[in-house]
Amino acid sequence: MKRYKWVSWLIFILIGLSFAIALIPRAPEKAEETTGLQAYAQIPADRVYTNKEDNEQCLKCHAKNHVEYMAEDAEKPYKQKMYTECIIDTHSYYTSNHWNFKCIDCHTDEYASFPHKAELRFEAIAGCMDCHGGDPQYEEFMFDQIDQEYQKSVHFKLQSESFSCWSCHDEHYYKLNARNRKDDIMSAIQYDNDICLSCHANTKKYQLIANKMNPNILEKHDWLPNQPNHFKHVRCIECHAEINDTLIVSHNILPKDKAVKKCAECHSGNSQLMASLYKYQLEEMGAFRLKTSGLMDQPVLIGGQRNTLLKLIGNLALFGAIGAVLIHFAIRLFRKS
Numbered sequence: 001m002k003r004y005k006w007v008s009w010l011i012f013i014l015i016g017l018s019f020a021i022a023l024i025p026r027a028p029e030k031a032e033e034t035t036g037l038q039a040y041a042q043i044p045a046d047r048v049y050t051n052k053e054d055n056e057q058c059l060k061c062h063a064k065n066h067v068e069y070m071a072e073d074a075e076k077p078y079k080q081k082m083y084t085e086c087i088i089d090t091h092s093y094y095t096s097n098h099w100n101f102k103c104i105d106c107h108t109d110e111y112a113s114f115p116h117k118a119e120l121r122f123e124a125i126a127g128c129m130d131c132h133g134g135d136p137q138y139e140e141f142m143f144d145q146i147d148q149e150y151q152k153s154v155h156f157k158l159q160s161e162s163f164s165c166w167s168c169h170d171e172h173y174y175k176l177n178a179r180n181r182k183d184d185i186m187s188a189i190q191y192d193n194d195i196c197l198s199c200h201a202n203t204k205k206y207q208l209i210a211n212k213m214n215p216n217i218l219e220k221h222d223w224l225p226n227q228p229n230h231f232k233h234v235r236c237i238e239c240h241a242e243i244n245d246t247l248i249v250s251h252n253i254l255p256k257d258k259a260v261k262k263c264a265e266c267h268s269g270n271s272q273l274m275a276s277l278y279k280y281q282l283e284e285m286g287a288f289r290l291k292t293s294g295l296m297d298q299p300v301l302i303g304g305q306r307n308t309l310l311k312l313i314g315n316l317a318l319f320g321a322i323g324a325v326l327i328h329f330a331i332r333l334f335r336k337s
Ligand code: HEC
Pocket: 057, 058, 059, 060, 061, 062, 067, 068, 069, 080, 082, 083, 086, 103, 104, 107, 109, 111, 112, 114, 115, 116, 120, 121
């Protein structure tokens, strides 16, 4: 009988292992595409790039961690580490809104020579409005209204010298987000919040704009119960931007004392959230139900989380029961042998 003992141990361990594996939380499959400011979408198959070759002139250095450069009268190539902020992520660049731009559509072509001249640092680069302002082709985005709103915002009022549309819209990677991600609201929220956090959680970038302390964003919002969960489920602009019925993305960031602090603005049937973040879904479903978003299938009410808790208890009970049966089975096997 003794020789069967190791068999029952083995079965027991295998079953245990398979449960352990089943319980490991799985990373979402699309995680890589959907994080942060990186572009999220695949390149459409019908896209024809016409400027990749030209861009190689710049990317042979600017897509690399190290620069190799042969000076005219030198014998050996000279090597230098590339500053992180000067490295371009080509995938994000080529999936951005401006995917078919030459580097020198925005930058002066004097950059073609290296070492770059120091004064190029002060080159004037076109802003969104220089290209999109008043252009009927881009009417649906309402650039002119966005510009008006932006000029009322705190950033413009307090820091008009150092702030611009480029401060929030990454010059190389900016990509339309919420309007194209109606079925993936959670990623849309993360993308939009990362725009704000790129300064509000990054003192170096913040202080390039304003020469002052960067307030700790987590502490400033510690009055929100389960603050991390709120930052995952609502966008900063839901509380910080003036409501605007015509724009998809409201651009008037209000002074901090005008921010939404009342819980009922969201946690009630007729909420502020209805007016902005979820308006795409409202359009499509005609009702405040967020089935596909995985957020919740009820209007946002405090206690809406109870379902999750119930599910957890249910799962625990189920696994508990199965576990008990297994242990019982194993003990019987050991006793027999
Ligand atoms: C031989 C390598 C090399 C090539 C080719 C190159 N660069 Fe650069 N570039 C650098 C390095 C290194 C820096 C870091 C700052 C410096 O050393 O001037 C830089 C800095 C820059 C900056 C930032 C300047 C500043 O200080 O703010 C811009 C913008 C830029 N390059 C654009 C371009 C463009 C556009 C092209 C193509 C037309 C290009 N570069 C081609 C190596 C290169």
